[in-house]
Amino acid sequence: MNRPHVGFYVHYHGLGHKHRAEAIMRHLDCDCTVITSRCGDAAWSGKHLIDVMDLPSDIDDVPDHGYRHRQEVPALHYAPLWTDNITARVAAYTGWLQDAKPDLMVVDVSAEISMLTRLASIPQVVVRQHGRRDDDAHHNAYAAAISLLAPFPESWEDDITPSWVRQKTIYLNGFRREPEKTPQTIPQHERPTVVVMFGRGGHADAHAPLRSAANECPDFQWLVIGLDDDEHHPAGPANLSFLGWQESPQDIYRHADVVVTAAGHNSVMEIGSYRRPMIAIAQDRPFDEQIRKARILDREGLAVGLSRWPEAGSWPRLLDRARRLDTSQWDRVFQEDGAQQAASYLTSTAQWAAKQKRLQTETSPCPSV
Structure with a gap:
């Protein structure tokens, strides 16, 4: 029996959606096509990945009067x-939907792509986000989806989520991208x-x-990932180091006494997978996504969740x-592998959808009334 065909619409903002799709495709027993924008020429991996389609971006060359x-x-x-x-x-x-006729689409995330998918009569699973x-x-x-996929456990559900949305949701345990190489040995510091x-x-x-933060806490060594030192200002305190962009940040934070991060989903999950004490600070995102997530992390005792950068002295x-x-x-949160759970659910759902499609083609049309 042929494998079902699953399409993944992967949003182009940041790399989190890409990493999530790849983590699922690593275990998915279906032929997969990725549909995305702005990152179609990037290296993609998947167990049965057959194609990557790069759509024109909806934010390029938009005229002011149209915007x-x-x-x-x-x-x-x-x-x-x-x-x-x-x-x-x-x-x-x-x-592409007309030519490929995928058995199932996974939409992560776009309301417009979801509407087009439903209008094209293709079943879909929509990925949820906090906010x-x-x-x-x-x-x-x-409503257009046959089900919703939450890349977080049910204990992380938000109090403001309607009951009908919860009832359509398949909740997952945590998952993160696999380390790309053997972890480096990081020099130890005398201070925490x-x-x-x-x-x-x-x-x-x-x-x-x-x-200011490093000056407030001189007993700690502060290591900053993803930011270079400011060459226009005098050197900071001796306990503050700017390490710039790191391809494998887990090499540095996996032994940290405290990790301070934005409350983005993938960053939080990866740090949590190493069981590091965490301060999650919400950044400004549409729909209060990180503010709501920071509150949930704080509520569940998984991190110190903050809605904004702390005031001086705190x-x-x-x-x-x-x-x-x-x-x-x-x-x-990591009791099971969330990527494997997602792959198992999507495989069975795609098989069900493929069977429904075969029944449609095998059944004689109803006589006209």
């Missing part, structure tokens, strides 16, 4: 007018270490707050609180 109309449709998050890239994007995606997702576009995308992690992007305003108390966390509580 002003982007949020006029409550059922959609983003629908500018007079944008050739979007016209080509829609045609390319729906054309205040009570707008029409999210609810329509959730605080590792501060920054992702890609501009953080020009972070140097002064970091110098770091000694926060570090002490983080070091008192019971990091063994992460054992429940």
